[in-house]
Amino acid sequence: GDTQIFLLWKSLSQxxxxxxxxxxxQTQPRTFSRGVHTVTLIPGDGIGPEISxxxxxxxxxxxxxxxxxxxxxxxxxGPGGKWMIPPEAKESMDRSKIGLKGPLKTPxxxxxxxxxxxxxxxxxxxxxxxxxxxxxxxxxxYTDVDLVTIRENTEGEYSGIEHVIxxxxxxxxKLITEQASRRIAEYAFEYARNxxxxxxxxxxxxxxxRMSDGLFLRKCRExxxxxxxxxxxxxxxxTVCLNMVQDPTQFDVLVMPNLYGDILSDLCAGLIGxxxxxxxxxxxxxxxxxxxxxxxxxxxxxxxxxxxxxxLLLSAVMMLRHMGLHADAKxxxxxxxxxxxxxxxxxxxxxxNSKCSEFTTEICRRVQDMD
Amino acid sequence: xxxxSIKETTHTVTLIPGDGIGPELLxxxxELFRFSCVPxxxxxxxxxxxxxxxxxxxNAITAIRRNGVALKGNLETNHTLPPSHKSRNNxxxxxxxxxxxxxxxxxxxxxxxxxxxNIDIIIIRENTEGEYSSLEHESVPGVxxxxxxxxxxxxxxIADYAFQLARExxxxxxxxxxxxxxxKLADGLFLQCxxxxxxxxxxxxxxxxxxxxxxxxxxxxxHQFDVMVMPNLYGNVVSNVCAGLVGGPGLVPGANYGHNxxxxxxxxxxxxxxxxxxxxxxxxxxxxxxxxxxxxxxLHDYASMIRNAVFATMNESLLHxxxxxxxxxxxxxxxxxxxxxxxxxxLTTEL
Numbered sequence: 125g126d127t128q129i130f131l132l133w134k135s136l137s138q139x140x141x142x143x144x145x146x147x148x149x150q151t152q153p154r155t156f157s158r159g160v161h162t163v164t165l166i167p168g169d170g171i172g173p174e175i176s177x178x179x180x181x182x183x184x185x186x187x188x189x190x191x192x193x194x195x196x197x198x199x200x201x202g203p204g205g206k207w208m209i210p211p212e213a214k215e216s217m218d219r220s221k222i223g224l225k226g227p228l229k230t231p232x233x234x235x236x237x238x239x240x241x242x243x244x245x246x247x248x249x250x251x252x253x254x255x256x257x258x259x260x261x262x263x264x265x266y267t268d269v270d271l272v273t274i275r276e277n278t279e280g281e282y283s284g285i286e287h288v289i290x291x292x293x294x295x296x297x298k299l300i301t302e303q304a305s306r307r308i309a310e311y312a313f314e315y316a317r318n319x320x321x322x323x324x325x326x327x328x329x330x331x332x333x334r335m336s337d338g339l340f341l342r343k344c345r346e347x348x349x350x351x352x353x354x355x356x357x358x359x360x361x362x363t364v365c366l367n368m369v370q371d372p373t374q375f376d377v378l379v380m381p382n383l384y385g386d387i388l389s390d391l392c393a394g395l396i397g398x399x400x401x402x403x404x405x406x407x408x409x410x411x412x413x414x415x416x417x418x419x420x421x422x423x424x425x426x427x428x429x430x431x432x433x434x435x436l437l438l439s440a441v442m443m444l445r446h447m448g449l450h451a452d453a454k455x456x457x458x459x460x461x462x463x464x465x466x467x468x469x470x471x472x473x474x475x476x477n478s479k480c481s482e483f484t485t486e487i488c489r490r491v492q493d494m495d
Numbered sequence: 496x497x498x499x500s501i502k503e504t505t506h507t508v509t510l511i512p513g514d515g516i517g518p519e520l521l522x523x524x525x526e527l528f529r530f531s532c533v534p535x536x537x538x539x540x541x542x543x544x545x546x547x548x549x550x551x552x553x554n555a556i557t558a559i560r561r562n563g564v565a566l567k568g569n570l571e572t573n574h575t576l577p578p579s580h581k582s583r584n585n586x587x588x589x590x591x592x593x594x595x596x597x598x599x600x601x602x603x604x605x606x607x608x609x610x611x612x613n614i615d616i617i618i619i620r621e622n623t624e625g626e627y628s629s630l631e632h633e634s635v636p637g638v639x640x641x642x643x644x645x646x647x648x649x650x651x652x653i654a655d656y657a658f659q660l661a662r663e664x665x666x667x668x669x670x671x672x673x674x675x676x677x678x679k680l681a682d683g684l685f686l687q688c689x690x691x692x693x694x695x696x697x698x699x700x701x702x703x704x705x706x707x708x709x710x711x712x713x714x715x716x717x718h719q720f721d722v723m724v725m726p727n728l729y730g731n732v733v734s735n736v737c738a739g740l741v742g743g744p745g746l747v748p749g750a751n752y753g754h755n756x757x758x759x760x761x762x763x764x765x766x767x768x769x770x771x772x773x774x775x776x777x778x779x780x781x782x783x784x785x786x787x788x789x790x791x792x793x794l795h796d797y798a799s800m801i802r803n804a805v806f807a808t809m810n811e812s813l814l815h816x817x818x819x820x821x822x823x824x825x826x827x828x829x830x831x832x833x834x835x836x837x838x839x840x841x842l843t844t845e846l
Contacts, residue, residue: 264715265610281643286680292647296681298626302637329728332585334578335631336641362735366763369714369739383674386707387732394711 161447164216165192168226170421171431176226178433178484179440182459185488187495188444188452193220197228197243199236207236209246217247222447223414224440227421244277249406249414250304251311252277252385255442256392259401261465262474266395271375273392274315275385276308276340277406282382300336300381305343311407312344312379313351319445323355324348327364327380327388340381364388368395393418400473403438405446415443429479432471434460437487459490499532506792507536509558509565514544515766516776517568523778523829524566524785530833533789533797538562544571544583552583556591565758566788568781569766581629584764592758594751595649596656597622597730599762601737601747604779606810607819609742616737617722619660620730621653621685622751627727645681645726650688656752657689657724658696668700669693672709672725672733685726710736738763745777745818748784750791759788774824777816779805782832804835 167176195213202208228239252275285297326344330337348356361384393402399419406414417435444453469486470476512518540555559565570583597620630642671689675682693701706729713736738747749762761780789798808831815821
């Protein structure tokens, strides 16, 4: 009776999700091989506009078949009193599916949630992806870093659910769901496969958080079964930290829940030189992907032509790869790396004293020379 | 063997061998203490991690309560067992012993090659609550909630411990590590408590840093840090990052303090399963942990003697074990420590 109907429903939904999953993997990665493609550009605040201009100039020099649709993102109150992003921005992104974003300022006591959070919720940006590759010519104590952190970005410790139990006792809830865990694991393995990475490591603390991290780990193990071509390992978060600072070359793709991802992705950015040179991408449901620089708005140098556009540029390169425009991506990335390696034209944070526009012009020159 | 002029022992401490490399390292500690005439007796309590009964853990807790002090190896946690089977290490720490402060001093050691030099950071980690509360439930099938608890009492307590220790050791600054921008209530409470305590120590500077930025700063500019205080999970992360910076898990000792009891172990609490029984484990962390224990028992002369001997051994890179890039064995290192102790002359204690 009821049990039979429930079991029937359960198997139908499992079949349905498998079919949808298959459809999804057929549609990803999307290839944009013909025509001009629209990308929603959100310049952001502070140094955002000038580094966005730099990226646009470089893309133009490289003749990348992209047309930019600039949109601003501020928090506005919609009908019903709910905070949302401007409808023009949402409409553009829903149409183009691809976005490039500069830093957004987080006003304190503005009464609304952070813009990044709003964007995340609007487009269900569930995966934050950060490839960390050592930049030749920008020396740090760590060399040969080449790893990718994939962070579940919707739940976990950042659910925002907190209560005061009694005076002086606070409880913060970490939420782990089967669905979100499976979704991020699937993305991680797909990413590994599509980007020729050999292994995926699930990072967890299931010895301490047996049920929550245990669930996350179980889903990773299940998904791993469908990707036998990719090696799957598991490692405690603390062991990852311990090993990462001694020998980061042992790591490839790392997948993990929200907080661990937040910490590890920043740790790894530190290994290669910081947020000024680290790209980042956010993958959403419904095919939306927003690539962004993760550094701050740097209000003290805004408008002074001093900013370093590398992080936003490398994020744009990541975006090109996501769109299947691999040749353009390689061209621009090489021009950027070569400029840094040459050390003749570098912005202040990279150790030089050139302007942002000079750095940009140099990269444009190299890009044009390659043709 | 040195001639031991004092035959009677002044203290008994509990020894918990644990799993992996624990037993062999603790045997070396006993061997070294015997050799150095340290007036201590060890009461060995074995805990078998593979059985699920609570008896042996309770025995250990009773023994530690009786002796007040313990030296332990790490106990393996089988995380495929159901959640009711909690991490034995945690049960020891929180239940009944209230070892609320985990203290780790990350100091660059002479003779060890690392990317960053001259690091000397003290990490104080709240050891009883936070994310380690083990309160989880499946509210709806496929949805698990894990509770992180932060209390005013424990936050004040650990902050006070941090500032007291900083003052005692002549340190200049305490940094609170948190994520209060996201966990506004929980980490917000922790931060507020730190600020309150800080105001009572005007001689010590206080600042705070968000945990993700902290790890980024640690790998690029570690020298900006002096003393750091934080809740449980961030403590786990930061401890391991710092241990890695100074050369790895084989080098750093750790201590867990409560009002009445103290338990000493290696800082990063690794079982070292893959290197157990092969005579390649680095004994430094455990030896230095035993020195911390000796200091706690006010046996300072013995502590210094052994510590100096360990540092002298570390200077000889030929003796380094594989974890720090050498090909030496555990026993060779221990022998060297004993040689250094012998050549430093006998400890003259009052007859």
